[in-house]
Amino acid sequence: MSTAVLENNPSAPEVIPTFTATLIIRRFDPDVDDEPRWQDFDVEVYPTDRVLDALHKIKWEQDGSLTFRRSCAHGICGSDAMRINGKNRLACKTLIKDLDTTKPIYVEAIKGLPLEKDLIVDMEPFFESYRQIQPFLIASSNPEKERIQSVTQRERFDDTTKCILCAACTSSCPVFWTDGQYFGPAAIVNAHRFIFDSRDEDAKVRLDILNDKEGVWRCRTTFNCSEACPRGIEVTKAISEVKAAILRGKA
Template sequence: MSTSVTDVIERTDADAPARAEEAANDTGIQSFLVTFIIRRFNPEVDEEPRWVDYDVELYSTDRVLDALHKIKWEVDGSLTFRRSCAHGICGSDAMRINGRNRLACKTLIKDLDISQPIYVEAIKGLPLEKDLVVDMEPFFASYREVQPFLIANSKPEPGKERIQSIVDREVFDDTTKCILCAACTSSCPVFWTDGQYFGPAAIVNAHRFIFDSRDDAGDVRLDILNDKEGVWRCRTTFNCTEACPRGIEVTKAIAEVKQAVLRGRA
């Protein structure tokens, strides 16, 4: 009896899980059954969000994003979340993991207590669209309002770049690291209760240009942030600094903008 290519492919696919398990056993790497409790919401059928639990076989070196992929690909394809680069650069997979804002792609299973369920939900303070996805438009509206781009009154010499010293660059180097994940802004208690507050991320990105020696519109941004919903709404709780996956000293940056507002210049 002849064997078709299709038969070989089907047998190969069917044997794949067994081969993967055998390979894991050969390396001596131990897997664990981890319980995830995810806050689900489908606006087409749910009136309120609901918690759903999933048991996932993982390794200590896996990330929360790997677990979400496994749930979506192998258990429930309707699970909805954002992700792109999976390497902590794009910032699209910010979510609350065990009550803290983190990037799913940077949160390792080994850094969590897997003897207890791992709770995952959408970030707070922004309109919930579906499952772990929120509407980011209010966040980006505040970002755009602080004019986060270089504004210079003079042009550089033809064919030349704008020169800046190492010392001048160091002044705002920290705030250039923002990836607009909204982890800081959505960890802020003021932002949760006041939908008009600019939020930490917008202030951080204003800081990046206010203190840039090549920029000539620092006073404009300071006027914008001197508004009642600007820097003075910050209560210095340090939630934003703790939540930042890039290690930006967000609270320090906000304090520096406050001082610049009081001085009337950067």
């Protein structure tokens, strides 16, 4: 560990202490590997560093072949979802100091989607489910001004508007791991966002879609999805509200 040596000089720049973290990453190169393999890296990090920062340092300073997705690095784009110490998280929001740094940090791709390379999975099955629930406002009217909505009406679906499509919830679901046809929590959350929107006119169609055998009824209420969501969405609650709406026959 390196530390700053501060003398009686208030103008001296402070050097932030660093420490060495060990990351054990599940690697896979389809051109070389028959099966994924684990590889460990020691990297010097700051207390303020996130797992994404450590991955960058490994890629830039130790192994340029390490492959992962990232974009905004601020928990908005959702592209860097991965399993960190066995839990789905966004690498850009996971501070290394919040993990147990006395032990190695295990990093691997999210589960349930086809592995392409290292920490990258094929997201197409995930987005296909998302597209099937018609994730857009459907309204036949053509008002001259905005569609008026009360604060209470907006609050009804406010939580599910937070989804960033990172797939952390869906890929944490045991049913999704074993059933490639299940819509998954994220698709249901985005259906919820429009089903309960007072401006939308196609809630019945979405409810019919999710009443399918691979829809909401496949959910086993394990709460894995809610725990995995980096935006704090009450995913399991949203799924139960969609189930109730199906039983009522309306939103």
